[in-house]
Amino acid sequence: xxxxxxxxxxxxxxxxxxxxxxxxxxxxxxxxxxxxxxxxxxxxxxxxxxxxxxxxxxxxxxxxxxxxxxxxxxxxxxxxxxxxxxxxxxxxxxxxxxxxxxxxxxxxxxxxxxxxxxxxxxxxxxxxxxxxxxxxxxxxxxxxxxxxxxxxxxxxxxxxxxxxxxxxxxxxxxxxxxxxxxxxxxxxxxxxxxxxxxxxxxxxxxxxxxxxxxxxxxxxxxxxxxxxxxxxxxxxxxxxxxxxxxxxxxxxxxxxxxxxxxxxxxxxxxxxxxxxxxxxxxxxxxxxxxxxxxxxxxxxxxxxxxxxxxxxxxxxxxxx
Amino acid sequence: xxxxxxxxxxxxxxxxxxxxxxxxxxxxxxxxxxxxxxxxxxxxxxxxxxxxxxxxxxxxxxxxxxxxxxxxxxxxxxxxxxxxxxxxxxxxxxxxxxxxxxxxxxxxxxxxxxxxxxxxxxxxxxxxxxxxxxxxxxxxxxxxxxxxxxxxxxxxxxxxxxxxxxxxxxxxxxxxxxxxxxxxxxxxxxxxxxxxxxxxxxxxxxxxxxxxxxxxxxxxxxxxxxxxxxxxxxxxxxxxxxxxxxxxxxxxxxxxxxxxxxxxxxxxxxxx
Numbered sequence: 001x002x003x004x005x006x007x008x009x010x011x012x013x014x015x016x017x018x019x020x021x022x023x024x025x026x027x028x029x030x031x032x033x034x035x036x037x038x039x040x041x042x043x044x045x046x047x048x049x050x051x052x053x054x055x056x057x058x059x060x061x062x063x064x065x066x067x068x069x070x071x072x073x074x075x076x077x078x079x080x081x082x083x084x085x086x087x088x089x090x091x092x093x094x095x096x097x098x099x100x101x102x103x104x105x106x107x108x109x110x111x112x113x114x115x116x117x118x119x120x121x122x123x124x125x126x127x128x129x130x131x132x133x134x135x136x137x138x139x140x141x142x143x144x145x146x147x148x149x150x151x152x153x154x155x156x157x158x159x160x161x162x163x164x165x166x167x168x169x170x171x172x173x174x175x176x177x178x179x180x181x182x183x184x185x186x187x188x189x190x191x192x193x194x195x196x197x198x199x200x201x202x203x204x205x206x207x208x209x210x211x212x213x214x215x216x217x218x219x220x221x222x223x224x225x226x227x228x229x230x231x232x233x234x235x236x237x238x239x240x241x242x243x244x245x246x247x248x249x250x251x252x253x254x255x256x257x258x259x260x261x262x263x264x265x266x267x268x269x270x271x272x273x274x275x276x277x278x279x280x281x282x283x284x285x286x287x288x289x290x291x292x293x294x295x296x297x298x299x300x301x302x303x304x305x306x307x308x309x310x311x312x313x314x315x316x317x318x319x320x
Numbered sequence: 321x322x323x324x325x326x327x328x329x330x331x332x333x334x335x336x337x338x339x340x341x342x343x344x345x346x347x348x349x350x351x352x353x354x355x356x357x358x359x360x361x362x363x364x365x366x367x368x369x370x371x372x373x374x375x376x377x378x379x380x381x382x383x384x385x386x387x388x389x390x391x392x393x394x395x396x397x398x399x400x401x402x403x404x405x406x407x408x409x410x411x412x413x414x415x416x417x418x419x420x421x422x423x424x425x426x427x428x429x430x431x432x433x434x435x436x437x438x439x440x441x442x443x444x445x446x447x448x449x450x451x452x453x454x455x456x457x458x459x460x461x462x463x464x465x466x467x468x469x470x471x472x473x474x475x476x477x478x479x480x481x482x483x484x485x486x487x488x489x490x491x492x493x494x495x496x497x498x499x500x501x502x503x504x505x506x507x508x509x510x511x512x513x514x515x516x517x518x519x520x521x522x523x524x525x526x527x528x529x530x531x532x533x534x535x536x537x538x539x540x541x542x543x544x545x546x547x548x549x550x551x552x553x554x555x556x557x558x559x560x561x562x563x564x565x566x567x568x569x570x571x572x573x574x575x576x577x578x579x580x581x582x583x584x585x586x587x588x589x590x591x592x
């Protein structure tokens with residue numbers, strides 16, 4: 001037994017070394033680096049302030065135009081939000097399908113992921129914009145193959161309850177959201193699958209042993225823990241999506257931020273300030289997203305210490 | 321009882337709570353259980369002993385269908401586990417029906433398996449709310465009582481990572497008790513604990529046994545088996561080698577394999 005030898009001797013003993021007061025290691029390299037970077041920053045600020053090409057007045061004026069603000073709010077923020085909702089919900093469903101025992105569901109999820117990951121987003125969005133040509137009669141909800149059945153039964157009329165105009169559906173923001181959302185779902189499916197697989201099997205077993213149905217096991221126990229793994233890459237995906245909304249021009253969505261800025265730029269023959277204006281918008285939006293991600297991660301990380309060994313070790317609390 | 325049914329292993333009239341007959345189970349052609357018979361009466365505590373790989377844990381998991389069995393039958397309180405028997409023909413139960421059977425059986429795991437994203441009280445109240453549809457208020461009040469009972473009334477809002485192993489295991493016991501099970505299964509509940517934390521968990525289990533809970537415990541704690549168990553079952557290589565009162569099996573084992581195992585365990589205990 002080693003416990004006896006661990007007991008600290010009385011501190012009063014005068015020969016024993018006390019608290020440490022040592023000279024810290026010097027870091028001259030840091031000071032050199034600071035000096036170099038300070039000079040570079042000064043040069044950059046000087047460039048930003050004095051170079052006429054920036055034309056800051058024009059930049060802010062352009063950013064303040066109504067169509068540009070609308071383009072940012074609807075084309076960028078709204079489409080990002082909606083596409084990510086479609087993507088995350090679709091991705092989680094696909095991941096659960098992919099991991100299910102049902103070979104049909106699993107196969108369908110695989111094919112979906114294969115298809116939508118294979119197509120470049122720009123081309124997918126372009127295709128979405130032209131998809132109306134497939135459905136000249138519109139898209140109807142009702143009995144499938146109703147005209148055949150009606151023919152066969154010798155009846156007339158149709159069994160359709162509601163018809164959408166496809167040419168209207170596959171234009172503008174809706175086509176953009178469908179295209180970006182489906183594409184995103186394919187990527188999110190892989191992220192969600194990794195998250196689900198990262199949860200210890202014992203967790204599902206414990207939930208099953210309590211009599212939970214498999215749906216409850218997934219929703220209450222596995223997914224909340226998978227979120228811890230899913231959220232960081234999803235933040236990444238959201239930021240990527242924010243920037244991919246600039247591809248909406250392929251649909252085409254003319255209300256999109258960069259298109260609106262460009263049309264102002266070409267009217268006034270000022271190309272560079274327009275690029276600066278777009279950069280500022282995307283910088284601002286990304287910064288806000290990063291703050292949001294921090295809070296999401298904190299929420300889903302609850303119960304996991306940063307060191308996070310799952311079991312056994314008492315975290316400061318001590319025994320009984 | 322018809323002649324056809326008599327040929328089948330059938331449920332006797334005066335039922336024990338758990339009645340297992342000729343249970344077999346293989347993993348990839350490796351037969352882990354080779355015909356296990358076990359009866360556990362209401363209020364009894366049965367300890368399963370045996371070397372690792374003897375099939376104790378697998379058998380325990382078969383009882384609540386975490387593993388499906390390949391042969392034999394297991395009844396718990398008259399219910400055939402995992403199957404419906406209609407006129408001698410077996411139909412596999414749906415997942416939902418198996419989940420319903422599990423509700424009445426509590427299980428405590430070696431690695432605790434607490435839900436790390438929920439507080440202690442959240443862990444205990446989860447199943448009553450989600451499975452039995454109790455109101456949050458009632459479930460949490462009962463969860464508080466159960467945590468008091470396992471001596472953790474003051475740690476309700478702690479997350480599992482903030483608790484010691486022994487505390488986590490006690491929460492896990494409270495979580496299983498929250499479903500008011502008629503049977504508790506313990507799968508090496510103290511094996512993952514530091515030695516000084518084993519006692520607190522065994523104390524809770526001892527109390528539970530005194531309150532009349534029917535328990536099947538896979539364990540290496542000889543002291544616990546000797547003092548608490550009504551029956552000790554010694555398993556090796558997928559069969560029950562011998563079973564009986566603890567004093568007989570532990571004090572005067574009849575089989576060489578039991579003797580060897582107990583001798584080795586004792587020597588490990590004395591010279592760790």
